[in-house]
Amino acid sequence: xxxxxxxxxxxxxxxxxxxxxxxxxxxxxxxxxxxxxxxxxxxxxxxxxxxxxxxxxxxxxxxxxxxxxxxxxxxxxxxxxxxxxxxxxxxxxxxxxxxxxxxxxxxxxxxxxxxxxxxxxxxxxxxxxxxxxxxxxxxxxxxxxxxxxxxxxxxxxxxxxxxxxxxxxxxxxxxxxxxxxxxxxxxxxxxxxxxxxxxxxxxxxxxxxxxxxxxxxxxxx
Numbered sequence: 341x342x343x344x345x346x347x348x349x350x351x352x353x354x355x356x357x358x359x360x361x362x363x364x365x366x367x368x369x370x371x372x373x374x375x376x377x378x379x380x381x382x383x384x385x386x387x388x389x390x391x392x393x394x395x396x397x398x399x400x401x402x403x404x405x406x407x408x409x410x411x412x413x414x415x416x417x418x419x420x421x422x423x424x425x426x427x428x429x430x431x432x433x434x435x436x437x438x439x440x441x442x443x444x445x446x447x448x449x450x451x452x453x454x455x456x457x458x459x460x461x462x463x464x465x466x467x468x469x470x471x472x473x474x475x476x477x478x479x480x481x482x483x484x485x486x487x488x489x490x491x492x493x494x495x496x497x498x499x500x501x502x503x504x505x506x507x508x509x510x511x512x513x514x515x516x517x518x519x520x521x522x523x524x525x526x527x528x529x530x531x532x533x534x535x536x537x538x539x540x541x542x543x544x545x546x547x548x549x550x551x552x553x554x555x556x557x558x559x560x561x
Contacts, residue, residue: 363394365401388468391518398451408446420460491544510536
């Protein structure tokens with residue numbers, strides 16, 4: 341298991357004040373429509389990317405409600421344990437694990453049953469698939485659209501395989517860019533996301549019929 345260390349928050353030059361958000365069990369707010377689609381925007385219209393650092397005490401708040409969004413989500417556990425439910429699937433993550441959640445997949449976070457460690461901290465990035473490339477481009481058509489429309493609904497990374505380590509290194513790079521005061525921050529983030537996708541996309545091959553059916557049912561819940 342690969343361990344990555346969180347370096348703390350610093351100011352981010354040239355980006356909106358709300359670009360990086362710190363969330364706790366007291367400040368998390370989940371507003372959804374009647375299909376459970378999350379109504380909150382992640383990032384801005386011209387830069388649809390958000391970086392979160394979330395700290396929860398499961399004794400005070402046992403879950404983060406069911407929701408889904410068109411954006412892609414990538415979660416990395418910094419400390420403690422967390423359970424992610426996606427339809428009938430349950431993924432238990434511990435420190436060092438990461439989870440890719442595809443566009444349109446409904447999910448819920450909660451404390452694992454009989455959890456002895458009540459505190460949990462994780463970081464996550466949520467971004468539009470079009471941050472990688474415009475939907476009209478060949479890159480999007482060949483390397484992004486097949487994943488978001490036919491790829492696996494989720495993928496758990498432990499850091500044991502070479503491609504997992506490379507993916508997590510790219511995520512760490514994006515995280516460090518978000519916390520730095522470098523110039524060209526948006527460009528650096530976009531490059532980092534593209535590199536992360538370079539390692540991640542080949543693993544998100546076309547899902548089988550049952551996985552696609554489950555994703556459709558879950559999204560429409």
